[in-house]
Every structure is written in structure tokens, then in C-alpha cells.
Amino acid sequence: MKALLLSAYAAASHRYWARSLIEHLSEIDWTLLELAPRHFQWRMRANPLLWSAYSHETLSRHFDLVVATSMVDLATLIGLYPHLGRAYRVVYFHENQFAYPIGSDQTFRPEPLMVNLYSALAADQVLFNSAWNRDSFLSGARGFLARMPDRLSPDALDRMAGDSAILPVPLEGAAARPAETRPARLIWNHRWEYDKNPEDFFTACRALAAEGIDFELVIMGQQFRRSPAVFEQAREEFASFIVCWGSQSRPEYLRQLSEGGIVVSTALHEFQGLAVMEAVQHGCLPLVPDRLCFPECYAPQYRYDGSIKALTEQLTQWLTVPTCRPIPPDISPWHWDELLPAYRDALLTRA
Missing domain, CATH: 3.40.50 (Rossmann fold)
Structure with a gap:
């Protein structure tokens, strides 16, 4: 054929x-x-x-x-x-x-x-x-x-x-073991465009920092000639939290995912969320809004109501009370x- x-x-x-x-x-x-x-x-x-x-x-x-x-x-x-x-x-x-x-x-x-x-x-x-x-x-x-x-x-x-x-x-390849050694490493690995709503993510990070909660940041994803201004602001504001920033080679991208703890989405536009799926495949725990395609893919324990307040509260709980974190989802259907x-x-x- x-x-x-x-x-x-x-x-x-x-x-x-x-x-x-x-x-x-x-x-x-x-x-x-x-x-x-x-x-x-x-x-x-x-x-x-x-x-x-x-x-x-x-x-x-x-x-x-x-x-x-x-x-x-x-x-x-x-x-x-x-x-x-x-x-x-x-x-x-x-x-x-x-x-x-x-x-x-x-x-x-x-x-x-x-x-x-x-x-x-x-x-x-x-x-x-x-x-x-x-x-x-x-x-x-x-x-x-x-x-x-x-x-x-x-x-x-x-x-x-x-x-x-x-x-x-x-998805290609087998699932990795959960990244239990770095649960406080937050992953944001989406396109650097307005429809991925980075403002809400960085607002939640700002609230975590104000409460003195320990966390690290890995900010990756596809960049374009023009990206939302919040990225440059965040790079300066969260300099002491950042362990990886910007586009990476495919091997380095996957390595960063395998060393991550929680992958976060704040998207306003998502039809499958392949970036989140890849992070979950490499051991990250997903935290996604209760909208768009996400209810099809993730049980309620991995979702928040879409507000900054709910996102901040869920991250605070997962980062400070390890026993509250759910087991990673089964990704074999993907x-x-x-x-x-x-x-x-x-x-x-x-x-």
C-alpha cells in the first residue's frame, strides 16, 4: 500500500x-x-x-x-x-x-x-x-x-x-519509575504561548515562595520569536529556584523529565496534552486543570478546579505532606x- x-x-x-x-x-x-x-x-x-x-x-x-x-x-x-x-x-x-x-x-x-x-x-x-x-x-x-x-x-x-x-x-518507550527523590521539582514543559496560560503557573509559584515552601523549577518547552513577557519576568524573579530553563535537546529534555517530581498544566487550550503525558511516562505526578481533555486522561485526584487558588493549595499539600500525594496514574493505554x-x-x- x-x-x-x-x-x-x-x-x-x-x-x-x-x-x-x-x-x-x-x-x-x-x-x-x-x-x-x-x-x-x-x-x-x-x-x-x-x-x-x-x-x-x-x-x-x-x-x-x-x-x-x-x-x-x-x-x-x-x-x-x-x-x-x-x-x-x-x-x-x-x-x-x-x-x-x-x-x-x-x-x-x-x-x-x-x-x-x-x-x-x-x-x-x-x-x-x-x-x-x-x-x-x-x-x-x-x-x-x-x-x-x-x-x-x-x-x-x-x-x-x-x-x-x-x-x-x-507514546514511545516504557514507563519510568516515579521520581520519588525529587518530589519538590516542578515541571512546566509546554509551548511558550498565551494559550498555555503560564501566568497562572508563575502566580502559584509566587504564592508558594511567599509561604516559604521549598521547591525547584524546570521550565522547558518550544519557544518562538515572541513569547509572553511573563517568562523573562519569571526567569529573574525565580532565579534561585530554577534548575533548568528553556528549550533543550531531546535527550536532555527527557532526562529533566525523569528527574522531575510534579508536572503542572494551567492550559486554556489543550486537546491531548502530550507534554504532560510524556512527563508522567518519565515518572512525574500530574496536576492538571479540570477542563478541556484532562478529565478523559486523569482521575480526580490529579486535577484541580482550574483556579490559581486551588492550584496553589494542591501544590502546597503535595509538597509539604508526602502522604497526600496519590500514586502515579497508569499510562499503559497511551x-x-x-x-x-x-x-x-x-x-x-x-x-
Whole structure:
């Protein structure tokens, strides 16, 4: 079977998924086309044009299977290369634009939403990495259609939902033992952007420091040319607490996770939370807000109500009363060994 794998905005988690997909389904003859993760609005709208300019020969070949991320404008690409429409088409949603929070310096733009919608409708099957992702996409798309002057029926969405499935991005490797020797080392390992809500995390850290509670900080994650100002402020304010700061090589990133104690999320936008899952895999105890995808993945003892007050109180308890810390969650359902049969069914059996 010949398959075309398309990733229009190859951020770290998207590259990780694409490469592990190729590795674990090696019986498929894969061809991978990616675009670098920059100029988001242009990437979303212009990816068929870019690929037709730079990869015309590749796109002109025969493929039995086309797998595209949700940022790929699959409908337009099929219009440019009609023979791709005869392949079995799968769209994988790492995220959806209908649930993306708009920043204070951003304005609403319908184009990314339309790309998500058209790509989903152009697919034979749609895969989501979480139920939250699926549900927020369907709810957002229905609301979007209702805003249109022509009041389109959501029947097409209902049909698409019937052809969808939940299939998380799997984890590589075995689980590590819990990091019992460094429970006071707090990990924050997310993208340095506003939707990960770093302000709440550092506010909680400030409250812990004011109470004289002993802790250390490991601040990692993908950085961009422009990051929220809170990071530079925090680097100076918490200098005596920091043991690691900034982007790291993959081996060093994993080493820091294996030496961490508690991984914290304060996200306003999260569809699977791969960064938290990786930290848990390497022995960290998760503390995540009771919203978004997190209730699907973590039992109540690992969640707080989303407020800074609750986050600070839970961290205080875990840091000062070791007997109150729960045992780490079972992460075996997230491994490739568990998820590979479902991937084979979605991409091999049905194609």
C-alpha cells in the first residue's frame, strides 16, 4: 500500500506523531510532505499552493491512502490533484481551530475554521486525539454554520461524526519509575504561548515562595520569536529556584523529565496534552486543570478546579505532606503497544 502523509504545520508534536506512525506501520510505503511551523495563517490557507509548487511530481503519483493533519486544506488539494480523491482519505485532528482561544492581540478569522471544516468533509474518516477535540469541533462547527446567512444544515457534520473515531497520539518507550527523590521539582514543559496560560503557573509559584515552601523549577518547552513577557519576568524573579530553563535537546529534555517530581498544566487550550503525558511516562505526578481533555486522561485526584487558588493549595499539600500525594496514574493505554491495533484498523483495514 502506498500512502501520502501530509502535515501542513509540522510543530514538534506533529513531527513526533508522523515519524512514529511511519515507524510503527512500516508495512505501508509512506511518502511524507511537511511544511515548517511558521507563518500560521499563510500555512493554513496556502499549503496546497505551496505543495503544488514544490512537490508537484510527488503529488502527481498514485496513492492508495492519504493521511492529512487537520491544518491541511485537503479539499483544495484534491481539487488541484483529482486523482487523490480516489484514495482512501483520513484526516487527523491534533487540534481544531473552533476551540482555539483568541489572544488579546488577535482578531477572529474564519479561514482556519473553514480549512478544518472542508478537510473533515473531504475525508472518508476523521480521527481525533481526544473526545474533547471531537466534541468541541462538532459544537464549534455547528455554531459556525448557524452564523452563516444561509443557515446551513448540520447534516453533513452528523455524517462526518459517524465516520470519526478517537485515537490519541501514542507514546514511545516504557514507563519510568516515579521520581520519588525529587518530589519538590516542578515541571512546566509546554509551548511558550498565551494559550498555555503560564501566568497562572508563575502566580502559584509566587504564592508558594511567599509561604516559604521549598521547591525547584524546570521550565522547558518550544519557544518562538515572541513569547509572553511573563517568562523573562519569571526567569529573574525565580532565579534561585530554577534548575533548568528553556528549550533543550531531546535527550536532555527527557532526562529533566525523569528527574522531575510534579508536572503542572494551567492550559486554556489543550486537546491531548502530550507534554504532560510524556512527563508522567518519565515518572512525574500530574496536576492538571479540570477542563478541556484532562478529565478523559486523569482521575480526580490529579486535577484541580482550574483556579490559581486551588492550584496553589494542591501544590502546597503535595509538597509539604508526602502522604497526600496519590500514586502515579497508569499510562499503559497511551503506549503504541496498546494503540497500534486501532491504528491498523483505521489505516489498513478500512483503506
